[in-house]
Amino acid sequence: MTRRSSVGVTAPEGFRASGIHCGIRNHKPDLALVVSDRPASAAAVYTSNAVKAAPLTRNREALARTGGAARALVVNSGNANACTGEQGDHAARWTAEHAGRLLGIPSDEVLVASTGVIGRQLPLDRIAEGLPLAVDLLSIDGGPSAARAILTTDTHIKETVEQVEGPCGGYTIGGMTKGSGMIHPDMATTLGFVTTDAAAAPETLLRALRAATDRSYNRVSVDGDTSTNDMIVILANGASGVTVPEGDPGFEQALTHVLVHLAKEIARDGEGATRLITVRVTGAATEADALAVSRTISTSPLVKTAVFGSDANWGRILAAAGRSGVAVDGAAMTLAIGGLEVLGPGYHSEFSEAEATHLLSQPEVEIRLDLGLGHAEATTWTCDLNQRYVDINAGYRT
């Protein structure tokens, strides 16, 4: 007997998934399918990039037509179906229609997503050949296979699960995502897929998804580049028998927890990354100020290379804070790296370089900067920048 996955998109009841190799990429899984065994509601957030990939436009139109009903996801890696013109629009529609026929559901209830090289036409013959196999392999333990098939330069699959005890009963939220380049906070910064066996109205889902995305995916950066294909989709099928009340803070909180976990996994597995860096900024006048400072530090190549070199170069962190657009005062700041205070107010700096180097060499590094200006705070996540990032990206397409 097949056992339901304990994490990922098949952890909630009533979802099956599969991941196969259909030939878009060489020798790697490249087609994922996720299906609810009953009708489901859905919501999605999309990239803010003005150059949008074909699947995004298509999903937005489909969800508008169904009023927020969708129960299947088809995701391919190896080809972004972006900058592909009308032929690309057709390919997105065709993929949904073909999957809908095979699954016996309306094509508008199939959402599509693509990730990979920009500017090449999707090879529909391979998708046509692969989809029947993907349907055949659908399984309640198929989450990990699906999670593998959506990866690009990632080094490992990224899944999570959250068990929620709500006011109306218990339910499960599962998720998967992929990195690991072209990652920057700007309304959903990569592909993320979430399933839940709670029932929820599309508006409830969308409101919670937007709030959760803002505190998770929108706070992670690998390289400052925002993709054309970014999208997070949630499907809610109600298989648990529990309905999420409109505005339920518990659901939003649990969803945020799921997305924060996935977002951190993206930073941890950023292209070439050897460290997950958490940048917590406290003592700000407003949360917006704290977030601006945290983001600027998270995206500074000089800070990221210094962490790679295990170099407690606190001047670079202050310099990044200084160019954040926030009226900061260097002399008021306190800075700790991995819990070790390296700078106190009045630019007082006295610490053990050896201890700092040791703390900076750990797989998880926390930079905590207190601005000394108020009580608001914000956290973002990033990774170190090293030679592997260049190795990966200098020859990605060829």
Add this chain to the structure above:
Amino acid sequence: MTRRSSVGVTAPEGFRASGIHCGIRNHKPDLALVVSDRPASAAAVYTSNAVKAAPLTRNREALARTGGAARALVVNSGNANACTGEQGDHAARWTAEHAGRLLGIPSDEVLVASTGVIGRQLPLDRIAEGLPLAVDLLSIDGGPSAARAILTTDTHIKETVEQVEGPCGGYTIGGMTKGSGMIHPDMATTLGFVTTDAAAAPETLLRALRAATDRSYNRVSVDGDTSTNDMIVILANGASGVTVPEGDPGFEQALTHVLVHLAKEIARDGEGATRLITVRVTGAATEADALAVSRTISTSPLVKTAVFGSDANWGRILAAAGRSGVAVDGAAMTLAIGGLEVLGPGYHSEFSEAEATHLLSQPEVEIRLDLGLGHAEATTWTCDLNQRYVDINAGYRT
């Protein structure tokens, strides 16, 4: 007989310079002196970073006191005198006072600048020991020595000269600058020093300097990090007998030419750089739009690594344009790399990959993106991103 330098800060008449090793850095020249043999007017622009190094505050105050008169520059490398508190403020003042005494001029007419590691106190004993030697070595062919002493991670000195035939006669403008990391467009993005033997009122100098900086230094990016120490200073001593009339477009144009040359040299010698990349965006609705798109492409790590890999990955260029905040339309764009059209309207892309790779392998690469939306244009400069940038920055401080 010593001959005046043909380029650099000693090319204009009446300026002498020197560069020596005083012991701030190991085995490298680290102290530069530039002096006009007669009174001169001056203007300066400074970093927009909220965390400002001590020399900037001190120069601003000194120029306010003298009403824009200054005739000497003391510049050290190896130590930024930034985030150094009151002790750092004192060090900047002390350096100017000591140099003023040695040169027999008011200390307020000595401007100071520092570049190097942030957060360490300036070793005043070494500057005290070095300054007399620097004064002794002042020479009309000392420009290259001064240009060498202001470098940090640069691989070569950066000097230029411009002969100007104005309405009132001929004069010379010379300049030197340094790179090569923490470079980003934001009101003067590194150290730049310009001398001219024209006479000009401080207000005339400042207006021209601001306009020229906006079209040069503010359009070059190596890594998106803005320094705490950025400053460009111009000294005008009138030794040519020519006075620049207020609002003379020729002077602003010549100064822009000088600063564009120096800014391009910075990008060409960006940390680890193997290519100078010119990003020219045409066909925009407004110049501000063109500049925003050009800057976003210039700072995209994915574009910069693709150029390093000689990979004509035009999708990354379009993706960068798409996240610039400008309402662009990918299907309206035309893109050429080194003069080779790789993308036409409607996402039409047909070109020789071999030729594109050849063009991308040249030391100078031009990316020209026409947005197809209007007639405005703007150009920025950057360099490729490669493993050497990481090598340099992972261990810079230690």
